[in-house]
Amino acid sequence: MGATASPVTMRTLAEKLGVSVTTVSNAYSKPDRLSPELRGQILATAKELGYCGPSAAGRALRSGRTDVCGFLFGGEIADAFADPYTIAFLAGLSESVERFGASVLLLRAPGEGDDDELQLLQRAAIDALVICSSTTEHPGMELLVQRGVRVVGAQQAAEGDWVAVNDEKAGRLIGKHLAKLGHRRVTVVVPGELPDEEPFEVAPEEIGAVAGAFAAERFRGLREKLPDAELRIVCAGWRPKQAGRAAAGFALDVQDRPTAIVAMSDLLALGVADAVRERGLRPGRDISITGFDDIPDAAAAGLTTIRQPATDKGRLAGRLAMDPDYPQRQITLPIELVVRSSTGPAPKR
Amino acid sequence: MGATASPVTMRTLAEKLGVSVTTVSNAYSKPDRLSPELRGQILATAKELGYCGPSAAGRALRSGRTDVCGFLFGGEIADAFADPYTIAFLAGLSESVERFGASVLLLRAPGEGDDDELQLLQRAAIDALVICSSTTEHPGMELLVQRGVRVVGAQQAAEGDWVAVNDEKAGRLIGKHLAKLGHRRVTVVVPGELPDEEPFEVAPEEIGAVAGAFAAERFRGLREKLPDAELRIVCAGWRPKQAGRAAAGFALDVQDRPTAIVAMSDLLALGVADAVRERGLRPGRDISITGFDDIPDAAAAGLTTIRQPATDKGRLAGRLAMDPDYPQRQITLPIELVVRSSTGPAPKR
DNA sequence: GTTGTCATGTTTATCGTTAAAGTGTATCGT
DNA sequence: ACGATACACTTTAACGATAAACATGACAAC
Numbered sequence: 105m106g107a108t109a110s111p112v113t114m115r116t117l118a119e120k121l122g123v124s125v126t127t128v129s130n131a132y133s134k135p136d137r138l139s140p141e142l143r144g145q146i147l148a149t150a151k152e153l154g155y156c157g158p159s160a161a162g163r164a165l166r167s168g169r170t171d172v173c174g175f176l177f178g179g180e181i182a183d184a185f186a187d188p189y190t191i192a193f194l195a196g197l198s199e200s201v202e203r204f205g206a207s208v209l210l211l212r213a214p215g216e217g218d219d220d221e222l223q224l225l226q227r228a229a230i231d232a233l234v235i236c237s238s239t240t241e242h243p244g245m246e247l248l249v250q251r252g253v254r255v256v257g258a259q260q261a262a263e264g265d266w267v268a269v270n271d272e273k274a275g276r277l278i279g280k281h282l283a284k285l286g287h288r289r290v291t292v293v294v295p296g297e298l299p300d301e302e303p304f305e306v307a308p309e310e311i312g313a314v315a316g317a318f319a320a321e322r323f324r325g326l327r328e329k330l331p332d333a334e335l336r337i338v339c340a341g342w343r344p345k346q347a348g349r350a351a352a353g354f355a356l357d358v359q360d361r362p363t364a365i366v367a368m369s370d371l372l373a374l375g376v377a378d379a380v381r382e383r384g385l386r387p388g389r390d391i392s393i394t395g396f397d398d399i400p401d402a403a404a405a406g407l408t409t410i411r412q413p414a415t416d417k418g419r420l421a422g423r424l425a426m427d428p429d430y431p432q433r434q435i436t437l438p439i440e441l442v443v444r445s446s447t448g449p450a451p452k453r
Numbered sequence: 454m455g456a457t458a459s460p461v462t463m464r465t466l467a468e469k470l471g472v473s474v475t476t477v478s479n480a481y482s483k484p485d486r487l488s489p490e491l492r493g494q495i496l497a498t499a500k501e502l503g504y505c506g507p508s509a510a511g512r513a514l515r516s517g518r519t520d521v522c523g524f525l526f527g528g529e530i531a532d533a534f535a536d537p538y539t540i541a542f543l544a545g546l547s548e549s550v551e552r553f554g555a556s557v558l559l560l561r562a563p564g565e566g567d568d569d570e571l572q573l574l575q576r577a578a579i580d581a582l583v584i585c586s587s588t589t590e591h592p593g594m595e596l597l598v599q600r601g602v603r604v605v606g607a608q609q610a611a612e613g614d615w616v617a618v619n620d621e622k623a624g625r626l627i628g629k630h631l632a633k634l635g636h637r638r639v640t641v642v643v644p645g646e647l648p649d650e651e652p653f654e655v656a657p658e659e660i661g662a663v664a665g666a667f668a669a670e671r672f673r674g675l676r677e678k679l680p681d682a683e684l685r686i687v688c689a690g691w692r693p694k695q696a697g698r699a700a701a702g703f704a705l706d707v708q709d710r711p712t713a714i715v716a717m718s719d720l721l722a723l724g725v726a727d728a729v730r731e732r733g734l735r736p737g738r739d740i741s742i743t744g745f746d747d748i749p750d751a752a753a754a755g756l757t758t759i760r761q762p763a764t765d766k767g768r769l770a771g772r773l774a775m776d777p778d779y780p781q782r783q784i785t786l787p788i789e790l791v792v793r794s795s796t797g798p799a800p801k802r
Numbered sequence: 803g804t805t806g807t808c809a810t811g812t813t814t815a816t817c818g819t820t821a822a823a824g825t826g827t828a829t830c831g832t
Numbered sequence: 833a834c835g836a837t838a839c840a841c842t843t844t845a846a847c848g849a850t851a852a853a854c855a856t857g858a859c860a861a862c
Contacts, residue, residue, distance in 0.1 A: 113818055124842050129820060138840060156596045160578035161519065162818030164510035165847045170578070172558065182544035182764075185534060195531040198559060207573060208559045209521065210547060224556060229509030229519070229578060247505045415531075462848055473812050478850060487810065511848030514817050 112155040121149055132158050164229060168252075171206040173197070173425045174230040178213045178237030179297075183342040187371050188399040189414050193236055193258070196418025197425075204426035206231070213237050214244070232256060232425035234418075238295065238316025240264075256424045258417065259318045265433045267420040271318045274410045275325020277441040278366055278394050281408070282330065286450040287364040287392060289334045291355040292326070293347055293376060294319045294368045296339040303350030306337040314339050319368055322396075326366065336362070344375030351376040356383055356391075363391060363450040370395035370402040370409055377405060377446065392447040406445035413437050461504040470498055481507050513578060517601075520555040522546070522774045523579040527562045527586030528646075532691040536720050537748040538763050542585055542607070545767025546774075553775035555580070562586050563593065581605060581774035583767075587644065587665030589613075605773045607766065608667045614782045616769040620667045623759045624674020626790040627715055627743050630757070631679060635799040636713040636741060638683045640704040641675070642696055642725060643668045643717045645688040652699030655686040663688050668717055671745075675715065685711070693724030700725040705732055705740075712740060712799040719744035719751040719758055726754060726795065741796040755794035762786050 110116075114128040121128075123142070130137045131146040150156075164170045175197060177184040184190050198208050209230055214221035222244050232254040235242070240257040249255055257266040282290060294306065294315035308327075312320035327335060340350030347367065355362050356379060365380075367373035373395030377387050387393050388406070395402055398411035420435055459465075463477040470477075472491070479486045480495040499505075513519045524546060526533040533539050547557050558579055563570035571593050581603040584591070589606040598604055606615040631639060643655065643664035657676075661669035676684060689699030696716065704711050705728060714729075716722035722744030726736050736742050737755070744751055747760035769784055 111818090115818080125818090126820075126843080127841060129818095130841090133820080142840085154596060154599060156575045156593075156600060157572060158576065158820090159514075159818050160576050161510060161513035161517075162847090163820075164578065165508075165514045165818080165849085166820040168510075168847075170510065172578070180544070181547045182540060185540045185543065186537075188535075191531060191534045194534070195529070198530045198561075202561070202570075202573070205569070205573065207577060210557045210559065212547075212551070220554070223506060224551070224554065226505045227507065227509050228556060229513065229521070244505075247503065250503060251505060460848095464848080474848090475813080475850075476811065478848095479811090482850080485809095491810085507850090508848055511817095512850075514819085514848075515850040517817075 110154075112153050114155075114158070116153060117146060117149055117155055120153070121145060129158065170229045170231050171204070172209050172228075172230045173201045173206050173422065174209045174211045174225075174228055174233040174253075176211045176213050176225070176233055176235045176237060176242070178239065179342050181210070181212065184237075186343070187369065188401070189369065189371070189397040190236060192399075192414035193418035193421075196415035196420075197234055197422040198418075200419040200422030201426055204422075206426055213239075213242055216243070226251075234258070234421045234425050238318055240266075240317070254425055254428060256421050258421065259316075260321070260434075260436065261317075265424045267417050267424065267435045267437065268318075269412045269417075269437050269439045271321035272325040272328075274396070274412075274439050275322035275327075276329050277325075277410060277439070278322075279326040279329025281441060281443065281447065282364050282366075282392065282394070283333075285364075285392065285447060287330070287333065287362075288450065289360065289362040290326075290330065290336075290364045290366055291351070291362040292323060292335060292337045292366045292368070293340045293350055293355075293372050294337060295342050295372065298339065298341040298346065301341075301346075303338055303340050303346065303353055305354060306339050308335070308337065311337055315368065322368065334362075340372060340375075344371050344378070347372035347375030348379035348382075351379045352383075356380065356385070361391070364447070365391065365393050367393065367395050370397045370399045370407060373407055373409070373446075374401060374405055377407065387446045388448040390451060392450070394447060398442055402442075403444070408444045408447040409442050411440045411442050459503075461502050463504075463507070465502060466495060466498055466504060469502070470494060478507065519578045519580050520553070521558050521577075521579045522550045522555050522771065523558045523560045523574075523577055523582040523602075525560045525562050525574070525582055525584045525586060525591070527588070528691055530559070530561065533586075535692070536718065537750070538718065538720075538746040539585060541748075541763035542767035542770075545764035545769075546583055546771040547767075549768040549771030550775055553771075555775055562588075562591055565592070575600075583607070583770045583774050587667055589615075589666070603774055603777060605770050607770065608665075609670070609783075609785065610666075614773045616766050616773065616784045616786065618761045618766075618786050618788045620670035621674040621677075623745070623761075623788050624671035624676075625678050626674075626759060626788070627671075628675040628678025630790060630792065630796065631713050631715070631741065631743070632682075634713075634741065634796060636679070636682065636711075637799065638709065638711040639675075639679065639685075639713045639715055640700070640711040641672060641684060641686045641715045641717070642689045642699055642704075642721050643686060644691050644721065647688065647690040647695065650690075650695075652687055652689050652695065652702055654703060655688050657684070657686060660686055664717065671717065683711075689721060689724075693720050693727070696721035696724030697728035697731075700728045701732075705729065705734070710740070713796070714740065714742050716742065716744050719746045719748045719756060722756055722758065722795075723750060723754055726756065736795045737797040739800060741799070743796060747791055751791075752793070757793045757796040758791050760789045760791050 118125045131143045234256045259268045296314045338354040340347040395409035467474045608617045645663045687703040689696040744758035
């Protein structure tokens with residue numbers, strides 16, 4: 105009735121049963137430190153009084169653990185989650201984090217000057233942070249680390265924990281494939297922020313800043329296998345349609361169009377393929393297209409791509425995040441070139 | 454060096470500046486309660502000492518607020534997030550929750566006997582919980598409410614907070630449309646758990662238990678407008694391919710096949726449409742198909758569907774979740790029948 | 803001159819839990 | 833029969849922050 109929502113705490117239980125609060129606590133977190141009978145009684149009384157386990161706040165404050173793993177992604181949530189790769193990664197992460205009795209907190213990467221976002225990230229109650237976005241460089245990362253948050257990246261680096269693929273090797277695989285097919289004029293489509301919604305050309309030395317270190321690595325590998333090719337780079341935003349427009353503006357509706365387009369993700373590649381077909385061109389014959397990730401749609405679309413184990417990547421990232429004692433802190437996962445119909449010999453002209 | 458990570462707290466700042474801890478606290482959470490100069494000093498000192506704002510744990514314990522909104526979804530994360538509707542909802546939710554300076558915590562709905570999942574949900578440090586899954590009925594919901602967590606549903610109910618559409622009306626819209634086109638034999642495809650990976654037929658009175666209350670409501674509306682039609686219900690799992698198999702088994706490869714298939718989501722409808730085309734049948738001519746949600750792919754596929762504002766739904770859910778004073782606690786959003794080419798007159802036979 | 807109000811702080815008392823150390827009894831090897 | 837161990841608890845002391853109430857001086861209103 106008038107009784108305000110009774111705050112049932114461990115103390116309530118302890119008093120009712122005539123035991124110490126610590127014992128109640130142990131009933132939950134250290135079952136082997138009290139007799140099974142007593143533990144049974146405590147749990148039964150808890151159920152009876154409607155006590156639902158140690159309060160997260162109290163536990164977090166005292167023990168320093170929150171059992172929450174942050175998931176940092178760039179850009180808008182709708183864009184990020186539109187990519188099956190991200191979802192597969194998140195699914196793996198969530199699965200493994202769950203095994204440690206923890207949950208995943210969604211966190212948007214703060215923009216350059218965005219102080220609110222930064223605060224949200226800084227103050228977040230998390231034990232660890234998994235970074236899925238293209239860049240591992242983010243404002244305020246050092247503070248997080250200093251705060252004791254384990255940061256796990258998704259790309260290779262000299263220091264820190266990460267689960268990644270060898271992006272340079274991936275670039276080499278694509279480059280070798282295209283070189284063998286005779287391509288000498290290639291346009292690379294990378295993701296990135298579009299200030300005016302318009303795609304723009306990127307200089308090779310700026311590719312890391314625009315699209316992330318992973319793109320720079322892949323480009324390096326590509327260049328290695330196509331040393332004397334004419335390579336251009338276009339930043340195409342995050343969405344497939346934007347990629348289509350970018351391809352149109354910088355690769356399809358130009359004189360001396362490239363014979364191949366290398367997209368940094370399958371999602372972008374599919375957008376490019378659409379634009380190609382709209383112009384009556386045949387992917388793999390008139391122009392070759394490659395993607396990255398090998399999402400399910402890639403197979404259906406016959407897209408040549410690099411397969412990377414997205415779900416495993418997430419799973420391992422979760423493991424590094426939740427288990428500080430896991431020995432191997434830098435993990436490289438295998439990749440594989442999957443050749444389908446979207447690539448073929450460079451047309452002679 | 455040997456210095457263990459210094460735990461910089463408000464006290465550190467307070468002592469260094471010779472002010473009270475409360476004042477430091479106020480510098481962060483109640484800026485108008487101290488002079489701007491002092492606040493400036495405090496913040497500057499904070500930066501200098503590497504203090505990154507009030508600890509979430511301490512704040513949560515004392516104030517009772519966590520600035521976290523739970524997002525509860527059913528099934529596997531990969532399945533849930535494969536549906537553009539869910540993502541649009543989540544994007545809206547995330548956007549509005551962010552405006553309140555909070556973040557979103559992913560939580561899986563606990564299965565019947567799954568105690569671990571239940572604990573994860575019960576103990577989660579959240580101020581509010583938004584339920585996106587088909588059912589609002591979940592074990593342990595009362596305890597959450599009792600704990601003071603605001604629960605926001607995504608379907609109509611007599612009590613509690615929700616943001617939803619009128620599902621019965623949606624059913625009527627589809628029913629009326631099909632009735633006018635002369636359909637008298639209709640199979641309804643609903644989502645749900647598949648115990649053996651096999652689709653199965655569902656009795657009308659069980660539809661709520663299998664697929665959720667929303668499906669029952671829609672069926673009721675459908676039945677109202679097709680009073681003397683022959684209606685069958687099939688549970689098809691969560692994925693488009695599963696829906697295709699279900700349609701095959703219960704609607705396409707049977708004698709006296711229905712003239713229309715009503716799917717409870719566009720995702721399922723697209724799976725059905727694929728199965729239909731595989732058999733050389735033409736959607737909208739040989740057999741009519743309807744979906745639900747109006748996801749982007751629906752337009753491309755020419756799918757007749759019910760449009761519902763998924764992102765707005767998420768946004769408003771976030772608002773109800775984070776703002777206990779928001780006056781309207783039960784919100785019905787508009788829907789609209791979008792007729793495309795996947796429906797047409799029932800073929801005579 | 804008295805009272806009231808405002809701005810700007812401080813003091814005090816927790817929020818609910820767990821780590822660390824301590825207490826008392828039973829069991830065991832020698 | 834002795835100290836050593838193990839067990840099953842209890843006591844003590846925080847973890848870091850904020851709500852609520854109280855203090856102080858300035859300034860305005862009457």
